Amino acid sequence: MAHYNICLDVGGTKVLGAIFNENDEIIFRLKKRSTSRGTGSADVEQVIVDVVEEMIASSGIDKSEIHAIASCAPGVIDQDRGVVLFTPNLPWRDYDIRSAMMQRFGVPFFVGNDVNLGVLGEHEYGAAKGYNNVVGFFVGTGMGGGLILNGELFTGNQCKAAEYGHMILDPKGPKCNCGQRGCLEAYSSKTGMTNYIKKQIAKGRETMMADAVSEGVFRSKKLKKAVAAGDPVACEAVDRACHWLAVATGSMINTLSPDLVLYGGGVIEAMGNVFLEKVLAELDQYCLPTIRSTVEVKTAALGDDSILYGDLALIHAGRYL
Amino acid sequence: MAHYNICLDVGGTKVLGAIFNENDEIIFRLKKRSTSRGTGSADVEQVIVDVVEEMIASSGIDKSEIHAIASCAPGVIDQDRGVVLFTPNLPWRDYDIRSAMMQRFGVPFFVGNDVNLGVLGEHEYGAAKGYNNVVGFFVGTGMGGGLILNGELFTGNQCKAAEYGHMILDPKGPKCNCGQRGCLEAYSSKTGMTNYIKKQIAKGRETMMADAVSEGVFRSKKLKKAVAAGDPVACEAVDRACHWLAVATGSMINTLSPDLVLYGGGVIEAMGNVFLEKVLAELDQYCLPTIRSTVEVKTAALGDDSILYGDLALIHAGRYL
Numbered sequence: 001m002a003h004y005n006i007c008l009d010v011g012g013t014k015v016l017g018a019i020f021n022e023n024d025e026i027i028f029r030l031k032k033r034s035t036s037r038g039t040g041s042a043d044v045e046q047v048i049v050d051v052v053e054e055m056i057a058s059s060g061i062d063k064s065e066i067h068a069i070a071s072c073a074p075g076v077i078d079q080d081r082g083v084v085l086f087t088p089n090l091p092w093r094d095y096d097i098r099s100a101m102m103q104r105f106g107v108p109f110f111v112g113n114d115v116n117l118g119v120l121g122e123h124e125y126g127a128a129k130g131y132n133n134v135v136g137f138f139v140g141t142g143m144g145g146g147l148i149l150n151g152e153l154f155t156g157n158q159c160k161a162a163e164y165g166h167m168i169l170d171p172k173g174p175k176c177n178c179g180q181r182g183c184l185e186a187y188s189s190k191t192g193m194t195n196y197i198k199k200q201i202a203k204g205r206e207t208m209m210a211d212a213v214s215e216g217v218f219r220s221k222k223l224k225k226a227v228a229a230g231d232p233v234a235c236e237a238v239d240r241a242c243h244w245l246a247v248a249t250g251s252m253i254n255t256l257s258p259d260l261v262l263y264g265g266g267v268i269e270a271m272g273n274v275f276l277e278k279v280l281a282e283l284d285q286y287c288l289p290t291i292r293s294t295v296e297v298k299t300a301a302l303g304d305d306s307i308l309y310g311d312l313a314l315i316h317a318g319r320y321l
Numbered sequence: 322m323a324h325y326n327i328c329l330d331v332g333g334t335k336v337l338g339a340i341f342n343e344n345d346e347i348i349f350r351l352k353k354r355s356t357s358r359g360t361g362s363a364d365v366e367q368v369i370v371d372v373v374e375e376m377i378a379s380s381g382i383d384k385s386e387i388h389a390i391a392s393c394a395p396g397v398i399d400q401d402r403g404v405v406l407f408t409p410n411l412p413w414r415d416y417d418i419r420s421a422m423m424q425r426f427g428v429p430f431f432v433g434n435d436v437n438l439g440v441l442g443e444h445e446y447g448a449a450k451g452y453n454n455v456v457g458f459f460v461g462t463g464m465g466g467g468l469i470l471n472g473e474l475f476t477g478n479q480c481k482a483a484e485y486g487h488m489i490l491d492p493k494g495p496k497c498n499c500g501q502r503g504c505l506e507a508y509s510s511k512t513g514m515t516n517y518i519k520k521q522i523a524k525g526r527e528t529m530m531a532d533a534v535s536e537g538v539f540r541s542k543k544l545k546k547a548v549a550a551g552d553p554v555a556c557e558a559v560d561r562a563c564h565w566l567a568v569a570t571g572s573m574i575n576t577l578s579p580d581l582v583l584y585g586g587g588v589i590e591a592m593g594n595v596f597l598e599k600v601l602a603e604l605d606q607y608c609l610p611t612i613r614s615t616v617e618v619k620t621a622a623l624g625d626d627s628i629l630y631g632d633l634a635l636i637h638a639g640r641y642l
Contacts, residue, residue, distance in 0.1 A: 076611055086611060133477055145576070149470060156454055156578030160612045167572040168607050170491070178609055180571075250501075251488040255466070255576065257477030286489050288499055290397055290407060291481045 004061050006052060007311035008071035009304075010035065010044075011114065012089030012141075015051050018308045019059050022067075024125070026305075028059035035090065044090055045097075049104055069101060070110035070311035072117045077159045082111055085158075088177075110314040113159060117310030118300070119146025120153045122262055124313040127301035131260040135252045136300075137165075137245065138265035139275070141217050142177075143185035143192075149256070164252060165189070169244050187244035190217045190267060193237040200233045207233035220270035227274060238271075242278035249279060249297075250286025257291050264300030272299040325382050327373060328632035329392035330625075331356065331365075332435065333410030333462075336372050339629045340380050343388075345446070347626075349380035356411065365411055366421055373426065387428050391632035393435035394418065398480045403432055406479075409498075431635040434480060438631030439621070440467025441474045443583060445634040448622035452581040456573045457621075458486075458566065459586035460596070462538050463498075464506035464513075470577070485573060486510070490565050508565035511538045511588060514558040521554045528554035541591035548595060559592075563599035570600060570618075571607025578612050585621030593620040 002022065009016040017030035035047050048071070056063060075087030082098025101109040112120070119136035122128040128136070132151050138144035143165030147154040155161050165185040166178050173182020174195060186192045194217045197209045208226040212218035226234035249261055268275055276299060284292060302309055323343065330337040338351035354372055356365055369392070377384060396408030403419025422430040433441070440457035443449040449457070453472050459465035464486030468475040476482050486506040487499050494503020495516060507513045515538045518530045529547040533539035547555035570582055589596055597620060605613060623630055 133482075149475060154470060154577075157580050157612075157615045158578065160578035160609075160615070161454075161576070163575040163578070163609055163612060164572070166575045166609055168568050171568055171607065180607060180609075247489050247492055251485070251572070252576070254484040254487045255482070255573070256475075257479065257481035257484070259478050286492070286501060288481075288484055288487055288501075291478075291484060294478045294481070 002061075002065050003067040004059075004065050005067050005312055005315050006055060006069045007308040007315075008048065008051065008069070009114070009307040009311075010048065010071050010073055010090075012074050012087075015047060016304065016308065017051055017055050018305070019055055019061065020312055024312060026308075028055060028061075030055050030058070044092065045095075045100055048101070052105065063105075066105065066107050068108040068110065068315045069105060070112075070314050071097070071101075072112055072114040072307045072311065073097065074114045077111055077113055082109070084111065108315075110311065112153075112310065112314055113146075113155075113162075114307055115144030116146045116153055116155065116159075116162060117314065118144070118264060118306040119148060119262065119310070120313045121302055121306040121309030121311075122264065122300050123148045123153075124316075125302065125309040126306060127298045128260055128262050131258075131296075133256060133258040134260045134262055135164075135249075135256060135258045136162075136262040136264060137249070138300075139189060139241075139245075139263065139267040140265040141190050143183075143189040144265065147256070164248065167248055167251065169247055184244060184248045188241040188248070190220070190223075193223070193241050194218055196237045196240060197233055200236070205233055207231055209234050209237075220266045223267070224271045224274075227271065238274065239278065242275055243282060245275070246279045246282035247286050249283055253283075253287045253291055253295050258295055261295060261297045262300055263298070264306060268299055269303055323382075323386050324388040325386050326388050326633055326636050327376060327390045328629040328636075329369065329372065329390070330435070330628040330632075331369060331392050331394055331411075333395050333408075336368060337625065337629065338372055338376050339626070340376055340382065341633055345633060347629075349376060349382075351376050351379070365413065366416075366418075369422070370425055384426075387426065389429040389431065389636045390422060390426060391431035391433075391635050392418070392422075393433055393438045393628045393632065395435045398432055398434055403430070405432065429636075431632065433474075433631065433635055434467075434476075434483075435628055436465030437467045437474055437476065437480075437483060438635065439465070439585060439627040440469060440583065440631070441634045442623055442627040442630030442632075443585065443621050444469045444474075445637075446623065446630040447627060448619045449581055449583050452579075452617075454577060454579040455581045455583055456485075456570075456577060456579045457483075457583045457585060458570070459621075460510060460562075460566075460584065460588040461586040462511050464504075464510040465586065468577070485569065488569055488572065490568055505565060505569045509562040509569070511541070511544075514544070514562050515539055517558045517561060518554055521557070526554055528552055530555050530558075541587045544588070545592045545595075548592065559595065560599065563596055564603060566596070567600045567603035568607050570604055574604075574608045574612055574616050579616055582616060582618045583621055584619070585627060589620050590624055 019028040134148035136146040145162035170182035176186040212222035340349040455469035457467040466483035491503035497507035533543035
């Protein structure tokens with residue numbers, strides 16, 4: 001009998017989905033659905049259930065052919081209980097997503113942190129395949145981290161590891177949403193760059209990014225366009241982001257002696273080469289040469305699919321993470 | 322037949338040794354011997370051979386009863402070949418210590434990085450026993466790191482991991498011996514504190530530490546005395562060291578979500594409580610609260626013996642590291 005795995009990418013504002021066959025090929029895709037931000041945890045659960053039902057119906061597979069379902073969640077997950085402890089952008093607190101989904105669909109359900117699964121997906125199916133120790137930086141609205149150590153996803157105590165987006169780069173630096181000051185995220189994420197750009201606008205400077213930041217965090221394409229046009233404020237924001245990303249990358253290289261540093265996420269997808277070039281121009285001075293000499297640096301290969309492939313890897317590992 | 326393990330702590334200036342019986346009890350100790358810094362690699366090898374011979378003769382054990390020998394080396398070790406690649410304070414470059422020792426004594430020989438083995442010793446026999454993920458900081462002339470991840474020593478690519486003593490805390494900060502600027506080591510090690518104190522002396526300030534730093538790095542006891550007496554320059558050096566150690570510790574906690582942060586090394590042995598108190602007073606503001614909540618902080622328990630116990634753990638693991 002054919003069997004299928006249903007994989008979901010649940011974010012703060014949207015759900016993506018894919019159905020994989022037993023050869024790990026995507027046979028069906030569900031495009032973005034809103035997660036109706038701001039509603040209760042039961043509503044978000046209903047959105048996910050609806051999405052899975054819709055995927056089954058539209059793809060034409062039979063419910064009995066579903067082998068497992070996996071999803072990421074944008075937050076802190078208790079690996080033993082399969083419980084979402086905390087999600088800054090979804091109304092889930094101590095939410096037992098595994099029980100809810102297993103009860104609803106009667107198949108194993110796996111859940112992991114979004115960026116962890118993105119890096120895992122890249123490690124099993126993408127740019128990080130074959131690398132034993134990988135430090136991943138995912139640059140989006142926030143700055144996510146994911147670690148592959150000794151060939152496996154490293155999750156630390158209660159799956160809370162890899163928050164080096166909140167590594168302190170300057171204890172007197174700009175405030176971060178996390179409450180600390182001068183985190184990597186406060187400089188090098190879209191939020192950090194948006195805040196920098198807004199500050200320049202407040203100083204009376206002109207920039208093509210004014211509209212893009214007027215209602216919150218800009219879209220990566222807007223930044224790409226502004227940088228390509230040589231907009232000084234946009235270029236400064238990117239230079240600053242890359243400078244601190246290089247410093248943080250150096251520290252992570254010295255800390256873990258990885259085989260690979262992998263950059264992914266929306267910003268990297270939109271303008272990976274720009275970032276990579278700037279980071280590489282500075283990186284050497286922040287690493288011990290003997291350690292730097294055995295590290296490769298790459299951008300992610302799977303784009304929006306990295307988390308979906310990470311879900312799939314989680315199912316194959318058969319471990320509740 | 323009785324069997325014994327010979328364990329060595331080879332540093333930049335001295336060798337310590339102990340013989341363990343099959344119950345992991347120390348039955349003989351060899352006090353410090355000089356490694357005759359500055360001489361050739363063959364001379365240092367001869368010192369080690371002499372030390373082992375002396376230990377066998379003085380303890381009265383029979384050569385046929387030696388099960389294995391293990392040692393640390395203060396540098397970068399190639400785990401597959403058992404070769405010391407580089408030691409900043411000993412004349413070893415690509416030195417095949419394993420072959421040399423196995424040829425000489427005819428028993429298995431294990432070698433690992435000094436701080437890695439110190440943390441391993443604390444994990445198997447000391448303050449870190451039972452903790453699954455441990456971040457160790459060893460504060461001495463330099464700032465050493467050692468990581469236990471998923472219950473095992475984490476060594477990274479070519480055993481070069483855990484150099485977070487060279488994590489960048491300020492890219493414009495003071496020069497470090499490693500060539501970078503603003504490393505943790507440049508602030509929080511004895512070298513970093515010595516440089517700070519010398520700078521104050523150069524500015525014309527008076528300090529009880531003047532003699533202690535006149536011929537290089539001070540001895541920990543001198544610092545303890547000066548701080549106890551309230552010497553302003555000594556107190557500032559310690560405050561600065563602890564501030565940056567707290568920042569770096571916070572970043573490591575956010576990065577790895579460990580169960581335990583362990584402080585060891587000569588400075589901590591001499592004045593652990595002073596350091597621990599100051600670091601703990603600042604630490605919370607540099608960690609995400611959800612991650613901080615599951616981390617304990619301790620000082621090492623085995624003192625000068627931590628590396629010897631780490632050697633023993635390496636022998637028991639039976640792995641060439």
